[in-house]
Amino acid sequence: MDQLKAWEQVCLELREGNARFVAGTMLHPHQAPPRRQEIAAGQSPRAVVVTCADSRLSPEIIFDAGLGDLFVVRTAGAVIGDVSRESVELAVTSLRLPLALILGHEGCAAVRTVLDPPPGGAPEHLAAHLWPAVEAVRDWPGDLWENVTKVHLQRTVAALETSTRLAPLVRDGRVKIIPAYYRLASGRVEGLPGPAAGAG
Numbered sequence: 001m002d003q004l005k006a007w008e009q010v011c012l013e014l015r016e017g018n019a020r021f022v023a024g025t026m027l028h029p030h031q032a033p034p035r036r037q038e039i040a041a042g043q044s045p046r047a048v049v050v051t052c053a054d055s056r057l058s059p060e061i062i063f064d065a066g067l068g069d070l071f072v073v074r075t076a077g078a079v080i081g082d083v084s085r086e087s088v089e090l091a092v093t094s095l096r097l098p099l100a101l102i103l104g105h106e107g108c109a110a111v112r113t114v115l116d117p118p119p120g121g122a123p124e125h126l127a128a129h130l131w132p133a134v135e136a137v138r139d140w141p142g143d144l145w146e147n148v149t150k151v152h153l154q155r156t157v158a159a160l161e162t163s164t165r166l167a168p169l170v171r172d173g174r175v176k177i178i179p180a181y182y183r184l185a186s187g188r189v190e191g192l193p194g195p196a197a198g199a200g
Ligand SMILES: [Zn+2]
Pocket: 052, 053, 054, 076, 077, 078, 105, 107, 108, 109, 110, 111
């Protein structure tokens, strides 16, 4: 097998961790007291994960990881604003992370609130970020909620790939930014490239 690129290796680890979580065979790595000592002087996580603040998908749990393994940025709907974008940029540049995973999920309430606003209207900043995805998929077949969430993920990837600080790193192949989608009941993360799915 060819030597894996750094981001491919991290994808593989995330896939393996998620497979353990799905199967209920978690190892719970890096969660015992010695790990705190090990990382007290500095962190070297494997990836940055941008995901929703939803209580049902904590990244360290669904990827069977532990302390110091993932740099996590969470907002409702995994919406990227100025501060969350800079958080991703900081992680990628200062910690030299090869992978940014943008993880959306089934049943996202932030997306729902824009599709079906409560009395008084949807939160304005969330709506402004999500609305272009709603417009894009309006005539698509299939599940509107899921389609909007997935197009929003693609748009978030594109926005990060073209950010001033990340664009040169993306061009040089020093960071890969990819979308993925989490299924609530199965616990499975879909879309992580790997040997079976074909790494592009
Ligand atoms: Zn959500």
